[in-house]
Amino acid sequence: MSFIAADAVQLARDLWPSGLGRPAQDKTELKDLPTWKVVPASYEALCQWLYVDREDGEAVPRVLVHREDEAEATEMILRIQGIVADVNLNPLGNWKGDAAHAPKAVQALTIVGGPCKDAFGAQRRAICNIRELICQLLCLPSPGSKGGNDILLKRRVFTKVRALSESQTPSALTSQEDPVGRAAKIAHMWNVEHRITAGIQHENGTITRANPLVIRKGDFVDVAVSIQVITMRARRVRKSEILLCPLEVVRLMPALNVTVSPMIRT
Numbered sequence: 527m528s529f530i531a532a533d534a535v536q537l538a539r540d541l542w543p544s545g546l547g548r549p550a551q552d553k554t555e556l557k558d559l560p561t562w563k564v565v566p567a568s569y570e571a572l573c574q575w576l577y578v579d580r581e582d583g584e585a586v587p588r589v590l591v592h593r594e595d596e597a598e599a600t601e602m603i604l605r606i607q608g609i610v611a612d613v614n615l616n617p618l619g620n621w622k623g624d625a626a627h628a629p630k631a632v633q634a635l636t637i638v639g640g641p642c643k644d645a646f647g648a649q650r651r652a653i654c655n656i657r658e659l660i661c662q663l664l665c666l667p668s669p670g671s672k673g674g675n676d677i678l679l680k681r682r683v684f685t686k687v688r689a690l691s692e693s694q695t696p697s698a699l700t701s702q703e704d705p706v707g708r709a710a711k712i713a714h715m716w717n718v719e720h721r722i723t724a725g726i727q728h729e730n731g732t733i734t735r736a737n738p739l740v741i742r743k744g745d746f747v748d749v750a751v752s753i754q755v756i757t758m759r760a761r762r763v764r765k766s767e768i769l770l771c772p773l774e775v776v777r778l779m780p781a782l783n784v785t786v787s788p789m790i791r792t
Contacts, residue, residue, distance in 0.1 A: 527603045527750055528591065529559065531567045532648040539607055539748075541645035546746060547607045549778060550731030562593045565604065567648070569655045576602060576656065578663045578755075587664060589656075589753040603773065604751045606649050608637030609784060611676055615722055615738035615775070617703040619683040624708075628716040629758070631683040635772050637747065638676045650677060657768050660755060666766050679751060681771040684716035695719045725776040733776060744781030750774040 530538040537556050539547035548554075556564065566572045579599070580587040590599035614620060614634050621631035639646025657669045687694060697704075697713055698721040704710055709718055724738040741747065750773045757766045 527605050528563050528565050529556075529605050530565045530649050530652045531556065532644070533567050537564075538645050538648035538652070539605070541648065542607060542642055546779065547645060547748070549727060549733060549748065549776065551733075560594060562591045562600070565652050565656075567652070569659070572655050572659055576659060578660060587755050589660060589755070602753055604653075604753075604770075605748060606637070606653075606677065606751055607746070607748050607778070608646060608649070608677060609640050610635065610741060610743050610745045610747055610781075611638045612636040613741055613743060615724070615741055615772075617683075617699055617718070617721065618709060619681075621683055621709075625712045625715060628684045628712060629682075629686070632680050633683060633722060633772070634681075635679040635741070635747075635749065635775065636676050637679070637749070646675075646677075653677065653770065656753065660753070660768055664755065664766070669768065677770070679749060679770045679772040681720075681722065681754075681769065682756070683718060684712075685719045687713075687715055687717050722772055723774045725774070726780075727776060727778050736777075738775060741775050741777060742781055744784055745777045746779040746784050748776045748778055 532538045532541055535556065540556075541547070561575070566575050576589065576591055577599070578587045578589055589602045591602045592599050612634070613636070614632075616633065619631050619633040621627060639649075654669075660666075661668055685695075694713075695717060697710070697718050699709055699718050722738050724736045724741055725733045726736045726740060727733050752771045752773055754769045754771050755766060756769060757764055759765075
């Protein structure tokens with residue numbers, strides 16, 4: 527995973543007050559990290575660090591970083607932090623239960639920085655730089671500067687089953703998550719191949735697995751995020767979107783503690 531640099535000497539996560547932005551047992555410092563694990567603070571440096579590859583037959587390009595210790599590149603996974611402003615991590619997201627809506631069904635998590643503008647601002651700048659560079663590399667229209675003071679993380683619930691696929695990935699859903707079997711009925715067309723994982727940090731610093739539904743508004747979280755470029759066709763017009771896809775969400779501090787903590791107030 528790669529951490530966002532605020533500048534040449536510190537990571538964005540270390541700008542949160544009182545060490546709030548890092549798990550209690552994570553002692554990693556910027557100086558200890560290899561280059562591929564640090565997202566450059568400047569756009570110029572990012573141009574030498576990130577690239578995009580589209581394999582033969584792959585519809586979705588991959589966003590990669592070069593690893594000095596390996597011959598092959600690795601997928602870019604970001605670590606970002608913030609306060610949950612809105613959340614829908616239900617296994618089927620906002621799906622309406624029919625095949626027609628499956629391509630639009632998403633799970634989503636919106637985070638904000640509260641009063642911590644330095645830490646959150648560094649993350650927003652890095653994400654803007656990443657979006658702009660990806661558009662340049664794929665010859666897409668510039669995304670421009672997105673307004674607002676939040677970061678929207680979004681992941682599509684379903685993956686389209688391709689006709690030429692030799693084998694189908696088993697559904698990631700349990701029977702409790704699809705009790706009526708609506709998702710199972712369309713699994714030959716649209717399948718749920720992934721699930722967002724979650725964890726909670728306890729007072730002693732240990733982190734244990736948890737149901738993603740424990741993540742609530744006001745929680746302070748650390749999120750592992752991948753980048754996905756999707757292309758959709760609507761009214762004969764092809765439109766591309768760069769998604770920040772949440773993979774894992776760890777609650778570092780619950781909502782109640784965030785509210786009453788003198789370190790950070792929303």
